[in-house]
Amino acid sequence: MFEELTEKFEKFVRNLRGQGKLTEANVRDTMRQVRRIMLEADVSLSAAKAFVKSTTEKSLGSEVLTSITPGQLLVKIIHDELVAFLGGQAEPIRFGKSPSSILIVGLNGTGKTTTTAKLALKLKRQGRKPLMVAADTRRPAAIDQLVTLGKQLDIPVFISDVVDPIKIAEASREHARSNSLDCLIIDTAGRMHVNDELMDELVRLQKAVKPPETLLVVDGMTGQDAVRSAKTFTERLDLTGLILTKLDGDARGGAALSIRWVTGKPIKFVGVGEKPADLDTFHPDRMAGRILGMGDIVSLVEKAQASVDAEKAAKFASKLAKQELTLEDFREQLTQLKNMGPLDSLLAMIPGLSGAMKGMQFDESELTGVTAIIDSMTVDERRTPRIIDGSRRRRIALGSGRSIQEINRLLNQFDQMNKMMKQMGKRGGKMPFKLPGIPGMSG
Amino acid sequence: MSLLLRFKEGLAKTRARTISRIAGIFGRGHIDDQILEELEDALLEADIGVDTVEELIEKLRENDSGRKRGEDFDPLKILKSLLVDQLTDCSLLVHPERFTQKPWVILLVGVNGSGKTTTSGKLAHYYGRQGKTSVIAAADTFRAAGIEQVEIWAKMGNARLVKQKTGADPAAVAFDAHQSALSRGEDLLIVDTAGRLQAKRNLMEELGKISRVLQKKDPTAPHEVLLVLDATTGQNGLSQARGFTAAAGGTGIVVTKLDGTARGGVIFPIRKELGLPVEFVGLGEGLEDLQPFEPKLFVDAIMEA
Numbered sequence: 001m002f003e004e005l006t007e008k009f010e011k012f013v014r015n016l017r018g019q020g021k022l023t024e025a026n027v028r029d030t031m032r033q034v035r036r037i038m039l040e041a042d043v044s045l046s047a048a049k050a051f052v053k054s055t056t057e058k059s060l061g062s063e064v065l066t067s068i069t070p071g072q073l074l075v076k077i078i079h080d081e082l083v084a085f086l087g088g089q090a091e092p093i094r095f096g097k098s099p100s101s102i103l104i105v106g107l108n109g110t111g112k113t114t115t116t117a118k119l120a121l122k123l124k125r126q127g128r129k130p131l132m133v134a135a136d137t138r139r140p141a142a143i144d145q146l147v148t149l150g151k152q153l154d155i156p157v158f159i160s161d162v163v164d165p166i167k168i169a170e171a172s173r174e175h176a177r178s179n180s181l182d183c184l185i186i187d188t189a190g191r192m193h194v195n196d197e198l199m200d201e202l203v204r205l206q207k208a209v210k211p212p213e214t215l216l217v218v219d220g221m222t223g224q225d226a227v228r229s230a231k232t233f234t235e236r237l238d239l240t241g242l243i244l245t246k247l248d249g250d251a252r253g254g255a256a257l258s259i260r261w262v263t264g265k266p267i268k269f270v271g272v273g274e275k276p277a278d279l280d281t282f283h284p285d286r287m288a289g290r291i292l293g294m295g296d297i298v299s300l301v302e303k304a305q306a307s308v309d310a311e312k313a314a315k316f317a318s319k320l321a322k323q324e325l326t327l328e329d330f331r332e333q334l335t336q337l338k339n340m341g342p343l344d345s346l347l348a349m350i351p352g353l354s355g356a357m358k359g360m361q362f363d364e365s366e367l368t369g370v371t372a373i374i375d376s377m378t379v380d381e382r383r384t385p386r387i388i389d390g391s392r393r394r395r396i397a398l399g400s401g402r403s404i405q406e407i408n409r410l411l412n413q414f415d416q417m418n419k420m421m422k423q424m425g426k427r428g429g430k431m432p433f434k435l436p437g438i439p440g441m442s443g
Numbered sequence: 444m445s446l447l448l449r450f451k452e453g454l455a456k457t458r459a460r461t462i463s464r465i466a467g468i469f470g471r472g473h474i475d476d477q478i479l480e481e482l483e484d485a486l487l488e489a490d491i492g493v494d495t496v497e498e499l500i501e502k503l504r505e506n507d508s509g510r511k512r513g514e515d516f517d518p519l520k521i522l523k524s525l526l527v528d529q530l531t532d533c534s535l536l537v538h539p540e541r542f543t544q545k546p547w548v549i550l551l552v553g554v555n556g557s558g559k560t561t562t563s564g565k566l567a568h569y570y571g572r573q574g575k576t577s578v579i580a581a582a583d584t585f586r587a588a589g590i591e592q593v594e595i596w597a598k599m600g601n602a603r604l605v606k607q608k609t610g611a612d613p614a615a616v617a618f619d620a621h622q623s624a625l626s627r628g629e630d631l632l633i634v635d636t637a638g639r640l641q642a643k644r645n646l647m648e649e650l651g652k653i654s655r656v657l658q659k660k661d662p663t664a665p666h667e668v669l670l671v672l673d674a675t676t677g678q679n680g681l682s683q684a685r686g687f688t689a690a691a692g693g694t695g696i697v698v699t700k701l702d703g704t705a706r707g708g709v710i711f712p713i714r715k716e717l718g719l720p721v722e723f724v725g726l727g728e729g730l731e732d733l734q735p736f737e738p739k740l741f742v743d744a745i746m747e748a
Contacts, residue, residue: 039493042677045484108700109556109673140595144588192703223490223677225705246555249640251679
């Protein structure tokens with residue numbers, strides 16, 4: 001997500017670093033580039049213009065402090081403005097009186113049904129008792145899809161023979177009450193925002209259900225149309241938040257800026273994979289840092305904590321800070337990885353890696369091979385990998401059933417990773433703004 | 444309803460203001476930066492992409508400065524013809540005379556939610572009206588209830604469905620369907636694949652496998668590999684076209700969901716870089732709402748209304 005945007009920002013930030021003064025000329029020149037980058041990233045023209053305008057004004061008015069370079073100042077202004085555009089702090093789901101409802105709406109094919117299941121799983125893991133409501137009576141097999149997902153996740157699904165989504169929603173509320181389920185997630189049919197008849201239906205549904213949350217699901221690959229459709233949805237309905245999907249690919253995700261800007265509603269979650277657990281909380285502040293090439297180490301650690309127990313994660317975080325990772329830690333992380341979501345998106349969060357990772361592919365099935373290699377090492381080898389000479393490599397190859405080349409590759413990658421960690425530590429003090437607090441890590 | 448009407452309906456609300464103003468100014472004649480910017484904005488908002496838009500504006504400027512004194516200049520008309528010129532040789536699939544082989548194999552590929560399954564049913568219906576029999580292979584064995592969905596569309600499109608269980612090997616489903624279509628002498632095999640993001644290498648490789656399996660019975664198959672592209676997609680559409688073409692050898696594009704306000708302008712950079720023609724457009728949820736692509740109407744709808 002945001003990979004290309006990040007990459008380009010990194011590039012022009014590097015160029016800016018050489019500049020001496022924050023002049024009107026170089027601010028405007030930079031902002032032209034920002035506009036271009038944003039358009040290429042599918043930020044809508046109107047949102048990009050608004051962003052450039054306010055950022056230019058702020059830049060021209062600000063004083064350059066002696067402690068930072070003008071380039072750093074400009075980056076900070078762009079960063080802060082991005083945070084503001086993406087929308088302050090992460091906002092949790094709001095609940096009303098039990099059973100509380102969440103209405104899921106959006107255009108066709110944005111991922112509403114999948115998101116409904118993902119959200120239900122998330123709430124279930126938080127100790128709630130969700131009921132998924134199949135109110136998409138239009139798309140063929142939409143109900144079957146939700147029922148199948150419900151079975152997979154062991155989450156109840158409310159289905160009905162009636163066609164009217166309002167009646168379905170009302171009946172589902174009764175069903176939830178009598179089965180002591182505390183929240184309804186209502187999956188509605190996809191519809192075009194220009195289809196007045198179907199939009200009216202949605203308005204009536206919202207009036208009947210009065211949900212504390214109405215979430216618009218937007219495809220993360222959407223281009224300029226994001227503002228038009230989101231604008232209509234927010235005008236017709238009382239939206240409370242947004243969910244951006246399909247961000248596990250290479251979409252630049254500029255739609256995030258557009259929809260947030262046009263609706264003023266918070267982006268609450270992002271879909272980052274096909275597995276039911278692949279729904280992440282959206283962190284605007286971190287995302288802005290990520291766009292600027294700061295990476296997103298806090299999200300990484302948080303993600304680890306959700307899957308691994310807290311103690312292990314803290315240990316890993318502190319080791320990360322001290323840059324003394326061993327192959328044992330590495331293996332431990334690998335075995336947890338599969339529970340954390342797609343590897344590509346996880347690795348993209350590590351600061352400095354997004355550029356280095358361009359074009360690299362991660363095959364999750366290769367993880368098994370890597371684990372086998374580490375398993376075939378002695379404890380000493382795992383703790384001090386540099387003792388692994390040629391004859392040890394041959395032994396490990398035999399033991400793990402992998403080729404020596406694979407073992408060499410793993411050791412090289414591991415070595416590079418450690419070097420990268422060290423550089424991060426050194427670079428830390430010079431960063432234009434602080435890395436959000438990780439225990440033991442100086443910003 | 445005609446394609447243009449349907450398409451215009453969605454665009455009308457957002458487009459009218461800018462363009463009519465431009466047409467008025469240009470009767471008398473000189474291109475100025477403000478007008479160029481307005482045209483540029485209109486093109487950008489159609490998802491045509493920064494590079495292509497800059498090229499178009501540059502060409503427009505050249506056209507303006509190269510004309511004789513006093514000669515009329517209609518920038519909108521010039522711009523439209525520049526756009527239409529980029530869309531020659533599209534809609535090759537309109538007539539089933541193209542199908543020189545039985546079955547003619549069409550592989551539908553694309554990202555999640557772009558409308559592949561819907562398109563498979565509509566394609567079967569489209570060719571069915573021209574007297575061609577279709578088989579649909581339910582090769583989306585991944586999505587929950589994906590098979591149930593294609594089953595309904597196959598029924599609506601009056602196509603025979605070949606399916607296996609959820610989780611089955613999609614290449615095996617395609618192979619079965621191909622074999623049975625061959626033995627029954629059916630005209631068309633439409634392979635509906637699971638949605639996948641082009642950045643996922645493993646899933647993209649699976650498409651290559653499906654193609655190879657189809658070649659076992661007919662080395663010329665698949666005859667068409669159509670990328671089903673959601674019209675709301677922005678510049679990522681180019682990445683999709685690159686990824687799917689590399690993995691499965693794309694031959695054309697179906698642009699879906701053009702009944703909203705999305706313009707689908709990313710087909711221009713795709714055309715330029717990869718040469719892929721647009722074959723069909725999806726204009727709604729009904730069976731009849733898949734229509735042959737018409738460049739002139741498409742461009743008119745983008746720039747006029």
